[in-house]
Amino acid sequence: MDFVEIMKGKAVSKQKKLVLPEGTEPRTIKAARIIIDERLAASVTLLGETANIQTAAEKEGVNLGGIHIVCPKTDTKLNSYAHEYYELRKHKGMTEEQAKIDMADPLRWGAMMVHLNEADAMVAGAENTTGDVLRAGLAIIGTVPGLKTASSCFVMAGLDSQWGADGAMIFSDCAVIPDPTAEQLADISESAARSCREFLGVEPVAALLSFSTKGSAKHDNVAKVQSAVEILKGRNPGFVFDGELQADAALVPSVTDKKAPGSPVKGKVNTLVFPDLGAGNIGYKLVQRLGNAEAFGPFLQGFAKPISDLSRGASVDDIVTTCAVTLSRAQ
Ligand code: ACO
Numbered sequence: 001m002d003f004v005e006i007m008k009g010k011a012v013s014k015q016k017k018l019v020l021p022e023g024t025e026p027r028t029i030k031a032a033r034i035i036i037d038e039r040l041a042a043s044v045t046l047l048g049e050t051a052n053i054q055t056a057a058e059k060e061g062v063n064l065g066g067i068h069i070v071c072p073k074t075d076t077k078l079n080s081y082a083h084e085y086y087e088l089r090k091h092k093g094m095t096e097e098q099a100k101i102d103m104a105d106p107l108r109w110g111a112m113m114v115h116l117n118e119a120d121a122m123v124a125g126a127e128n129t130t131g132d133v134l135r136a137g138l139a140i141i142g143t144v145p146g147l148k149t150a151s152s153c154f155v156m157a158g159l160d161s162q163w164g165a166d167g168a169m170i171f172s173d174c175a176v177i178p179d180p181t182a183e184q185l186a187d188i189s190e191s192a193a194r195s196c197r198e199f200l201g202v203e204p205v206a207a208l209l210s211f212s213t214k215g216s217a218k219h220d221n222v223a224k225v226q227s228a229v230e231i232l233k234g235r236n237p238g239f240v241f242d243g244e245l246q247a248d249a250a251l252v253p254s255v256t257d258k259k260a261p262g263s264p265v266k267g268k269v270n271t272l273v274f275p276d277l278g279a280g281n282i283g284y285k286l287v288q289r290l291g292n293a294e295a296f297g298p299f300l301q302g303f304a305k306p307i308s309d310l311s312r313g314a315s316v317d318d319i320v321t322t323c324a325v326t327l328s329r330a331q
Contacts, residue, residue, distance in 0.1 A: 003157050003168065003199070003296055004321050008040060010328035015042040016120035018323055019113045021106035023048030023069065024056045025126045031319035036066050040324050045070055045119060047106040072109040081112045088115075088140060107136035114305045115140050120330035123323050125310035133309040134176065137300070144304050149187035152176045152309075153195045154284045154297035163251070164270040165200040171272050171287070174280035175298035175309075182227035189232055189273045191301035193239040196271045198329055199299075205264075206271040207250035208232075208243025209279070213259040216246075225275050240264050247272075299325055306330050 018035065022028045023046030032044045045068040046053055057064050072078065078100065085108065086099035094102075102108055107128060113119040125133045134150065143150055153172035161167045172192035177184055185208065193204035208229055212222040225244040232241060242250075242265045249259040253267040260266075274280035288295040299322075300308055306329040308322045 003155055003294070004324070006201075007199075007321070007328045008038070008324045011040040011324040012038070014327060014330060015039075016327045016330040017041065017043045017045070017118070018327055019045045019047065019110040019119035019122045020323075021047045021110035021122065021124045022126050022128065023106065024052045026056055026060050027314065027316045027319055028126050029053070029057050029060055029062050029064075030316045031323060032067050033062050033064075034316070034320050035323055038320075040320070041327055043068060045113070047072055047109055049073070070109070072106055073104045078103060081109065081116075084116065085112060085140065105136070107132060108140060111136045111140035111307065114307060121306040121308075121323075121326040123308045123310065123319065123326050125308070126312060126314055126319060129312075130175065130309050133307070134300075137303055137307045141303050141305050141307060143302050144191075147187045147190060147302050149180070149184045149191070150176060150300060150302040151180075151184075151188045151191055152298035152300050153192050153199075154295050155195075155199050155299070156284065156287055156293050156295055158294040159287075159291065165196075165202045168200050169270050169272060170196045170200065170204075171274070171280060171284045172301070173274065173277060174284045176277070176300070178277045180276060182224045182231055185225065185228035185273065185275070186231040186235065187302060189228065189241060189271075190235070190237050192271050192273055193237065193241075195299065195301050196239075199325075200270060202270060204239040204241075204271045205268040206239060206241040206273055207245045207247075207265050207269045208241065208273045208275075209247055209250060210244035210275055211246060212244055213246045213249040214244065216259070221275055240268070243273075296321070296325070 018041040082100040082103040110122040114122050151173040152175040157168045159167040173188045196204035210225040229243040242263045248255040256266040306326045308326040
């Protein structure tokens with residue numbers, strides 16, 4: 001499967017509106033040009049001071065034709081955005097005055113555009129940290145109804161075709177929550193299942209991974225995964241899952257038969273849910289490097305509207321791909 005081409009095709013057919021808060025950042029400006037030229041979005045808005053964006057674009061030789069520019073500090077919508085932000089955050093002690101200061105921040109402005117449906121998707125992180133992008137999204141866009149947790153996933157592609165959906169799988173959470181609670185792990189599993197449908201186009205079959213299979217070891221970390229499985233069962237989430245399972249018991253049918261006989265995921269797993277960020281982050285990198293797989297992501301999941309974080313080392317192509325993926329999820 002050519003994941004990038006499939007996502008680009010979806011973005012082209014959806015024609016959604018994209019906001020890029022890091023409007024003076026050279027790779028972001030180049031990506032905006034490509035996104036317009038390849039018709040991946042109906043519109044692209046760069047945020048920042050107009051003169052600075054123009055200077056940066058000239059320096060890079062990028063023509064800004066067809067790209068919108070909005071300066072949060074001087075835009076006429078500042079007061080109305082600040083009021084909306086105040087309404088969203090007043091229960092946390094936000095004042096009207098502070099809201100106006102906060103809304104001049106492009107990350108919050110971009111999130112507000114998405115919240116108010118003035119943009120359909122936001123991508124940032126070429127110069128801001130993951131934490132800053134996440135906090136803007138959490139404060140303004142919030143999580144999808146029914147879930148309290150934002151998390152992330154990777155699409156691992158180019159694996160042997162016996163694994164997952166013709167060699168592609170979802171790994172989650174590999175980038176956001178260092179030590180999820182059982183409740184958060186259940187949320188991560190539900191979000192990963194949605195990502196599986198959206199990105200792989202198949203029904204999710206999820207394994208909640210552990211270093212124990214069905215009580216073979218006893219530890220707080222094992223008990224947490226067991227609780228997450230029980231919470232998920234109680235929610236009746238509409239996809240096949242099982243846990244706690246070791247990776248081999250999840251993936252290799254002969255081992256499943258020995259360690260978890262009768263498991264509904266036997267031989268079909270396409271979504272791996274890791275017990276914590278240490279396991280998830282190390283796990284995806286091992287598969288990528290030692291298994292020679294392609295790792296696309298991290299893609300944020302669990303937000304009410306599509307937003308994505310970038311690695312600060314992202315190339316222009318990486319930014320374009322992330323934008324296409326994020327646009328492909330927009331409703
Ligand atoms: N889902 C939903 N809400 C959340 C989450 C979450 N995952 N995390 C925090 N919140 C909420 C908090 O409840 C709080 O809500 P409130 O303001 O309404 O009270 C708000 O978000 C802000 O919480 P903070 O305490 O300020 O944030 P915290 O310090 O917990 O940090 C964050 C949260 C930013 C998501 C943090 O866990 C983080 O930085 N994660 C990223 C880890 C990382 O660095 N990953 C990158 C390396 S891995 C890679 O790139 C592949």
